[in-house]
Amino acid sequence: MSSVKNVAVVGATGAVGRETIRVLEQRRFPVGELRLFASPRSAGMTVPFAGREVPVRALECVPAEFEGIDLVLVSAGGAVSRRVCPVAAAAGATVIDKSSVFRMEPDVPLVVPEVNPQAIRRRPRGIVANPNCATIQLVVAVAPLHRAAGIRRMVVSTYQSASGAGEKGRAELEADTRAFLEGRAPVQSTFARPLGFNCVPLIDRLLDDGSTFEERKTVEETRKILEAPALRIAATTVRVPVLVGHSAAVFLELERPLAPEEAWAELCRAPGVVVVDEPSVGKVPTPRDAAGTDAVYVGRIRRDPSVEHGLALWVVADNLRKGAATNGVQIAELLL
Structure with missing residues (x-):
């Protein structure tokens, strides 16, 4: 892998968010800066990543939170995804959303890399949907x-x-x-x-x-x-x-x-x-x-x-x- 990416994880303290952080480390994804966001009740917590503790910030859903971020992984439920994904995409990031909100939108690719990797090429809204787990x-x-x-x-x-x-x-x-x-x-x-x-x-x-x-x-x-x-x-x-x-x-x-x-x-x-x-x-x-x-x-x-x-x-x-x-x-x- 090449090209280091600055990554944000939204929903970082939930079951899928924590697993996402572990998988990023285990697969040696080239993370530059890692920003973690969750609800206000999780603000101030830390999550381990690559030998260090990364602080969790309270999500405000404002463009400034995603300035300089290349990739945003969102796993915080549909209501949060509906608000945060367009904001992060407008700030210039590519957003991978794990809720059901965007999956059936015709201009949002729904991707399983082993099956339809080609679908990712067309993502006019800057959002890629992760399918349902089953x-x-x-x-x-x-x-x-x-x-x-x-x-x-x-x-x-x-x-x-x-x-x-x-x-x-x-x-x-x-x-x-x-x-x-x-x-x-x-x-x-x-x-x-x-x-x-x-x-x-x-x-x-x-x-x-x-x-x-x-x-x-x-x-x-x-x-x-x-x-x-x-x-x-x-x-x-x-x-x-x-x-x-x-x-x-x-x-x-x-x-x-x-x-x-x-x-x-x-x-x-x-x-x-x-x-x-x-x-x-x-x-x-x-x-x-x-x-x-x-x-x-x-x-x-x-x-x-x-x-x-x-x-x-x-x-x-x-x-x-x-x-x-x-x-x-x-x-x-x-x-x-």
Whole structure:
């Protein structure tokens, strides 16, 4: 890598923000100055980076905060993104936003570097969108199969960890699990139902058609990234009592025949994919195995006999890293 960049991280003390800072250091991104921003209650804290403690500033959303900054990574939620991204871009920075605010805007590229790196070339507003965490791992896994045999229809069920709701989600799962074991009242404020020892098929708000916004994001973002606007997709998203790591059961109806062995070979060649597929000896991808890593793990690759040219697979990734922080830093690397 070359060309040192001055970098700002907005939402620096949240789960994804802290992971972003770690990933910048681990991947040796050429950071010159690093500015960290968060809410006023986090001002004055410090975050470790490259052997030093970097102070956190209270975000004011004014252009002066981004003067001299080349790259801004934003992971502070939609309301903050809506305010800060245009300000930072107008100050001359390229903004990588991890909220859903800009993802479906036609003049904002939605990028997964292993799948559609070319999309980053056209960014007239100076903003690049990072997809939804579950969508990222899904498209990394299915894109090589789409190129090989064409996807006619996809049915996907995601099993998403508590940390997908941030630090407060992870803390609530831990507290509710203890409450359940100790016979106390459930702890619930972040999720639609108590999450300890439970599965909750409601993520984000409910829409008029009975789907959730999380499910709509899965459908619409996948179509945009794959450049397949007519692709038929049915999605169900479920919150599960896992601390870190999202999983997905994926069923594909393909345009052309693709044997499981051929799919296995395509996935083994695909960037960012690790195939773990020896179920007879218990070698299958799990969230615990994926936590702390950047790959998308695929296993249980098999024929789906319910449709012509059907294929089924299981996909797992760390939602805080590849599902958010690492994908954002990989986008930044495309800009070097």
